[in-house]
Amino acid sequence: MKKKIIFIVGPTAVGKTKLSTDIANKFNGEIISCDSMQIYKGFNIGTAKITKEEMNGINHHLIDIIDGDQSFNVSEYKQLAENCIDKIYNKNSLPIFVGGTGLYVDSIFYDLKFTEAKDTSKLRQEIEKFYEDNGKEALYKWLLTLDYNLKDTIHKNNVKRVIRAIEVCISTNNRFSMQKDDYFKENNKYSPLIIGLNIDRSILYDRINKRVDIMLKEGLLDEVKYLYKLYGENSQPFTAIGYKEFVPYFKNEISIENCIENIKQNSRKYAKRQLTWFKKNKNINWIDTNTNYENLLENTCNIISNFLMEI
Incomplete structure (x- = not known):
């Protein structure tokens, strides 16, 4: 019940x-x-x-x-x-x-559903460094290689969101868009x-x-x-x-x-x-x-x- x-x-x-x-x-x-x-x-x-x-x-x-x-x-x-x-x-x-x-x-x-919580601060810093060195266009291309389904849901100008999505894809070894399936x-x-x-x-x-x-x-x-x-x-x-x-x-x-x-x-x-x-x-x-x-x-x-x- x-x-x-x-x-x-x-x-x-x-x-x-x-x-x-x-x-x-x-x-x-x-x-x-x-x-x-x-x-x-x-x-x-x-x-x-x-x-x-x-x-x-x-x-x-x-x-x-x-x-x-x-x-x-x-x-x-x-x-x-x-x-x-x-x-x-x-x-x-x-x-x-x-x-x-x-x-x-x-x-x-x-x-x-959530994967087991773990510290991804070092990974996030590496992604942020990539953005600083290469710009938002390269950052966005990186995201789409990890999860092309996000092309219509995350805009390249939303850098904070792009970084977070890359972080999740890499740390969980899973597509960020799959989280939306649970909604x-x-x-x-x-x-x-x-x-x-x-x-x-x-x-x-x-x-x-x-x-x-x-x-x-x-x-x-x-x-x-x-x-x-x-x-x-x-x-x-x-x-x-x-x-x-x-x-x-x-x-x-x-x-x-x-x-x-x-x-x-x-x-x-x-x-x-x-x-x-x-x-x-x-x-x-x-x-x-x-x-x-x-x-x-x-x-x-x-x-x-x-x-x-x-x-």
């Missing part, structure tokens, strides 16, 4: 945190984070990490699990998340995924319900701007200064919005005002990308959060109740 699981997804600042804990309380659930940056210890304010008070007594998984100098990928996430599902089910509780990292969601919802095949181990939260774009952007202001009042600058000294700009979590924008500020290349504006702008752009990603999944039940919260909670709970009663 397939295990029923719930997903609460949507862009940053749309209101996932409170709704998810209230749902977990009502349905005896435990929450599994699907946020690629909240896995890092110490990166709290800039990732809008849930606090102990906000958890409201609900068990949360895959938050604060590694240090900032460690690497992490979606393959590792999938393995850990599926282990969490089993543990939660063994306690007769309901697994509820919450977050906005689309690839993490897809790794569970779809039957995505749109639902994971037959689970019976999922995906609830997507959305709101008028202007309201969402205003929430994002205000959230950044609140983060600064809560001590974001001090947090980033400490983590920057501890891990440096080349650590994986310093690629995250809310952290990477401070690097040029620390180097006296931009003002603090420009730094803050960059965080807000990049956060708004990220929210747009999140929505674009999730809109591709036609299985999502979309709910507008611009309503009375009690109505929002009731509507969401009704959807979940009907889903759980299905045989």
